[in-house]
Amino acid sequence: MGKIRTPYLLLLPGFGFLFTFFILPIINLAQTSTQTPVGGGDTGQYEQTLRFSNYVDAFVENKEQFGRSFVYALIATILALAIAYPLAYAIAFKGGKLKNFMLVLVVAPFFTSFLLRTVAWKQILGEEGFVVPTLRNLGIISQSTTLTSTSFAVVMGMTYNFLPFMTLPLYASIDRIDPRTLEASGDLYANGFTTFRKVTLPLSMPGVVAGTLLTFIPAAGDYVNAAILGSPNTKMIGNVIESRYFKIVDYPTAAALSFTLMAVILILVTVYVRKAGTEELV
Amino acid sequence: MTKESISAKGDLRLTRLTKSYGDFTAVDDLSLVIPEGSFFALLGPSGCGKTTTLRMIAGLEEPTVGSIHLGTTDITTTKPYQRPINTVFQNYALFPHLTIFENIAFGLRRRGIKDVDAAVSKVLDLVELPHLAQRKPTQLSGGQQQRIALARAIVNRPALLLLDEPLGALDLKLRRQMQIELKWIQKEVGLTFVHVTHDQEEAMTMADTIAVMNEGQIEQMGSPADLYDNPKTAFVANFLGQSNLIKGTISGNDGDSHIVDLFGQKISLQKNRSHANDQFIYAGIRPEKFRISRLGTPTSGNILTGGHIEDVSYIGVSTQYQVEMPWGQELMVFEQNDDGVAPFSKGEEVNISWEPIFTFGLRGDEDATAGSEVNPEELDEE
Numbered sequence: 258m259g260k261i262r263t264p265y266l267l268l269l270p271g272f273g274f275l276f277t278f279f280i281l282p283i284i285n286l287a288q289t290s291t292q293t294p295v296g297g298g299d300t301g302q303y304e305q306t307l308r309f310s311n312y313v314d315a316f317v318e319n320k321e322q323f324g325r326s327f328v329y330a331l332i333a334t335i336l337a338l339a340i341a342y343p344l345a346y347a348i349a350f351k352g353g354k355l356k357n358f359m360l361v362l363v364v365a366p367f368f369t370s371f372l373l374r375t376v377a378w379k380q381i382l383g384e385e386g387f388v389v390p391t392l393r394n395l396g397i398i399s400q401s402t403t404l405t406s407t408s409f410a411v412v413m414g415m416t417y418n419f420l421p422f423m424t425l426p427l428y429a430s431i432d433r434i435d436p437r438t439l440e441a442s443g444d445l446y447a448n449g450f451t452t453f454r455k456v457t458l459p460l461s462m463p464g465v466v467a468g469t470l471l472t473f474i475p476a477a478g479d480y481v482n483a484a485i486l487g488s489p490n491t492k493m494i495g496n497v498i499e500s501r502y503f504k505i506v507d508y509p510t511a512a513a514l515s516f517t518l519m520a521v522i523l524i525l526v527t528v529y530v531r532k533a534g535t536e537e538l539v
Numbered sequence: 540m541t542k543e544s545i546s547a548k549g550d551l552r553l554t555r556l557t558k559s560y561g562d563f564t565a566v567d568d569l570s571l572v573i574p575e576g577s578f579f580a581l582l583g584p585s586g587c588g589k590t591t592t593l594r595m596i597a598g599l600e601e602p603t604v605g606s607i608h609l610g611t612t613d614i615t616t617t618k619p620y621q622r623p624i625n626t627v628f629q630n631y632a633l634f635p636h637l638t639i640f641e642n643i644a645f646g647l648r649r650r651g652i653k654d655v656d657a658a659v660s661k662v663l664d665l666v667e668l669p670h671l672a673q674r675k676p677t678q679l680s681g682g683q684q685q686r687i688a689l690a691r692a693i694v695n696r697p698a699l700l701l702l703d704e705p706l707g708a709l710d711l712k713l714r715r716q717m718q719i720e721l722k723w724i725q726k727e728v729g730l731t732f733v734h735v736t737h738d739q740e741e742a743m744t745m746a747d748t749i750a751v752m753n754e755g756q757i758e759q760m761g762s763p764a765d766l767y768d769n770p771k772t773a774f775v776a777n778f779l780g781q782s783n784l785i786k787g788t789i790s791g792n793d794g795d796s797h798i799v800d801l802f803g804q805k806i807s808l809q810k811n812r813s814h815a816n817d818q819f820i821y822a823g824i825r826p827e828k829f830r831i832s833r834l835g836t837p838t839s840g841n842i843l844t845g846g847h848i849e850d851v852s853y854i855g856v857s858t859q860y861q862v863e864m865p866w867g868q869e870l871m872v873f874e875q876n877d878d879g880v881a882p883f884s885k886g887e888e889v890n891i892s893w894e895p896i897f898t899f900g901l902r903g904d905e906d907a908t909a910g911s912e913v914n915p916e917e918l919d920e921e
Contacts, residue, residue, distance in 0.1 A: 392545035438631035443619040445691070446624045460638045480613055514821075 290512035301506040315513040326493040330476035333415035337423040345427035363424050375485045378413045406488035414482035422471040430464030548698050549610025556605035564589040567755035580734045580746035588755040589735045597626050625692035631684045633676035642673040646695040655898040662694040672736040682713045690751045702734040739779045771814045777911035783870045784821040784907045802866040806841040806868040807895040819903025826871040831889050848887045858882045
């Protein structure tokens with residue numbers, strides 16, 4: 258009897274926590290999303306009227322920001338993958354004794370706050386930073402071009418902030434690859450590029466999938482980068498939800514947008530994981 | 540995209556091959572010819588340079604000095620994927636994300652061979668695992684993985700097949716079975732096999748020619764029988780089987796033989812089996828060549844008197860004795876239990892005799908224990 262109960266007892270703290278801080282708020286959010294303002298009531302007073310067209314209204318009104326969120330998140334994810342893959346590969350295969358030290362460096366940004374680092378980017382890319390004058394002097398950008406308050410800055414900020422989330426799972430799965438399988442590939446007439454395409458990349462797919470998900474999902478819902486590094490023209494859906502909730506006090510629209518975002522991400526992720534076929538991998 | 544793989548054939552020739560890592564010389568000025576179609580073994584203890592030699596042949600390491608030729612083609616700096624050479628790796632290194640079929644087809648596909656299906660099923664039949672084609676490597680037992688690794692290499696019909704401790708991960712019984720199968724497959728496909736191992740029994744079972752390596756150099760090369768019956772160095776005498784090495788001096792000649800004085804007792808040694816370069820010598824005799832007899836029993840050949848049985852171990856087919864000689868040395872004797880005579884017992888006074896042709900002579904300044912402290916069963920390469 259005791260043996261059967263033990264696993265459930267072990268589940269209890271986690272379940273209790275998630276129930277209180279995840280399930281209950283979600284239910285609450287779901288209820289809010291179909292509410293309408295109380296006729297003649299104060300700002301922020303809503304009653305349940307099961308108005309499902311809140312969803313349609315919210316989406317139609319903000320489809321531009323939705324689209325932008327997913328485009329930015331996608332670009333940031335691809336950039337992060339392009340930067341993190343060689344980095345993780347180098348640490349895993351060429352790191353030697355410095356492997357652990359290099360991994361510490363990868364997570365080192367977490368020692369300071371996310372917000373602070375994003376503000377620092379604002380300064381680096383600002384007029385007083387060294388990047389803009391240098392690029393102007395080299396003639397890469399025109400004298401009037403600025404980098405802050407652009408979509409470029411927002412995407413760069415997201416790429417930077419989510420890079421460790423891409424690097425760590427990639428490292429974990431590349432590090433597990435037996436270097437002898439790569440030697441075997443070379444022995445079996447595959448050159449370096451073919452070996453990468455046919456052996457290294459497929460064997461690191463679990464890391465690619467995990468890393469892209471860990472980057473894309475938070476990036477799609479992010480509002481800090483767009484708020485600090487962007488302009489009204491680079492607003493993402495996270496910024497809309499934030500302002501609806503805290504500034505306009507339009508709880509139902511904010512809730513409906515949150516659910517829509519969640520649903521879209523869920524659908525995209527399901528399709529992606531199916532396509533990537535991780536269950537086929539070891 | 541890349542250069543096509545070269546199509547060289549013929550004997551493999553290693554010329555003055557050296558590989559150094561900083562101050563450490565793994566392979567030291569090694570020259571060797573491996574004839575086309577032979578089953579060749581590089582045998583030696585862990586760290587003797589045999590795996591490094593193999594990796595240089597495969598192209599996975601570049602020699603510091605020296606050259607490698609396949610037939611008349613110099614392949615010293617040819618990339619691994621351009622060499623007509625395939626390897627069976629120590630832990631198989633099968634591709635875990637591919638099916639067994641795709642693992643075997645890998646090399647064929649890279650070279651753009653047309654009829655992949657037929658070639659793969661043929662080689663799967665050869666290793667007797669056609670039913671496993673659609674499995675993944677992790678679903679196979681060690682022995683099955685070993686065969687697939689072999690199939691993945693020989694399906695390409697390379698000019699040279701390299702085997703790096705291919706049976707090291709298998710248990711003893713399976714290893715013995717695979718040794719016989721490997722030998723059979725080599726005859727069947729007619730490829731040149733170069734086999735690296737630290738297991739002398741494995742090398743002797745399979746190879747036509749064995750090169751015994753020690754400290755980056757070849758100690759001796761020859762057929763298994765050659766090496767066993769007429770070792771040139773103490774290392775070979777001890778590493779390949781066991782030997783009794785008795786210190787002595789050459790005191791005279793008798794036709795084709797030397798007369799050797801072993802602590803006052805005279806024995807005979809054929810001159811062509813002596814590798815000593817002065818009168819100081821180690822007389823070597825394999826333990827199973829000795830016969831033990833009670834005092835007073837007539838004996839012939841070389842005789843050493845004054846021994847007494849120090850230890851007896853009965854192991855079924857044979858009995859092993861430790862016989863202490865008057866000069867304090869304990870000699871090892873293996874007697875077949877085929878004469879209906881009860882084993883000798885501890886403490887008995889005995890004489891030891893053997894046929895003079897079984898004596899071999901080693902240089903007197905050698906370390907008589909070289910190669911004997913290594914227990915191949917316990918060591919793992921690298």
